[in-house]
Amino acid sequence: TIRHAFIASLLQIPHVVVCINKMDLVDFNEERYHEITQQFLNMATKLDVKDIRFIPISALKGDNIVKRSQNMHWYEGPTLMWLLETIYISSDINYIDARFPVQYIIRPQSKEFHDYRGYAGRVASGVFRKGDKVKILPGGFSSIIKSIDTFEASHESAYAQQSVCITLEDDIDISRGDMIVKENNVPTISQDVEMMFCWFNEKPLQLKGKYILRHTTNEVKCMVNEIRYKVDMTDLHRKEDDKEIKMNDIGRLSLRLQKPIFYDSYRKNRNTGSVILVDEATNETVAAGMIV
Incomplete structure (x- = not known):
């Protein structure tokens, strides 16, 4: 749950719905529901998520999925389906930076x-x-x-x-x-890129290793200049001394590119702020990155 929540934060997903499932196993207890929501909120203080909603559900019995639960009259919020169909997302699209x-x-x-x-x-x-x-x-x-x-x-x-x-x-x-x-709204143009990343490959990330960076319709050769830190998924703290990046690890690194690219930070513009790294030798996608 911590890893998934951190990835949602990393991807700047503006609306997160946390479904507290298997409420039938605790006899639809309201106190237990509030205990779990509070635990999540305590952890979420380390995340960058603007909108978090909680729904108590029983996927097996269908409670609060499409129809309101008859077993949890204390819950006055929407059902999952109603929330997914009505949540407002138009303001999440960047109509400013062309x-x-x-x-x-x-x-x-x-x-x-x-x-x-x-x-x-x-x-x-x-x-x-x-x-x-x-x-x-x-x-x-x-x-x-x-x-x-x-x-x-x-x-x-x-x-x-x-x-x-x-x-x-x-x-x-x-x-x-x-x-x-x-003409009056130009992205950053640089050969140096700083990004958060998630590593996909069984082969560890190589410091000074050479990769191909794919960004929008462009691709350019690059080298890993520095591994800044790795994120500890147990407490979300930065591990600046541990630079060994293995599969599913999340961290931050800096790249030196063969030629400049034109980008925005991922926070500002998802489409021009996202990249993938490809192994130059095998053509495997080894990481996804969000430019900071």
Whole structure:
């Protein structure tokens, strides 16, 4: 439970529902329910979770799953299903920092579209509109959005999570892995990255080891510069003296990249703040990371 709660905090999941299951085994006792919730809240003081809800349930008997329990009249909160269907999540999406990682360049081989040059991808965050002044990274060239197209039609705007093709007023050399952003709202550009990570591989993390970092539509070779600390899952304390990272360990490290990437902190923008590490030799995914 501690590990799962810490991972939820690490992933910046804004709403956490803690279901206290098997209430039927304690005869639906209210005191026992409050004891468990208090234990969790004491542990949660070390986490960064904004919204925690508790629901007493019996999955076996269906209490408080879809219908309200007839055995726990003392509980006045919602059922699990009602909460999952009504919890407000629109405010969790970043509509401010406009980021468009370029995935593919579209150049139709036809006379009708002989001069068409579009940049296809998925809007990672924010909003783009026709006429917006934008900057292309890493080159830093500026331009204006000429059109926003999909297979069905042209659009006046594109929002976070939409897959579109953007054309620009200027003919700029753009390739996969580049990023289109608003001119007055640019992400961090750096060859040094600090991140929290969860290690997936049976082979331990190698200090000064070489890996491939995959970020949005970009990938770059990197080296582990320093292991800052490992998190002790029994009490969530930092173990700065223990630098041996094995499977399922969580910690913090710094990377040195072969070339700069453009990113936001994970706290600010999940899509441009998340990465994976890949073993250069085996092509195995060895870790997931959240940039700090």
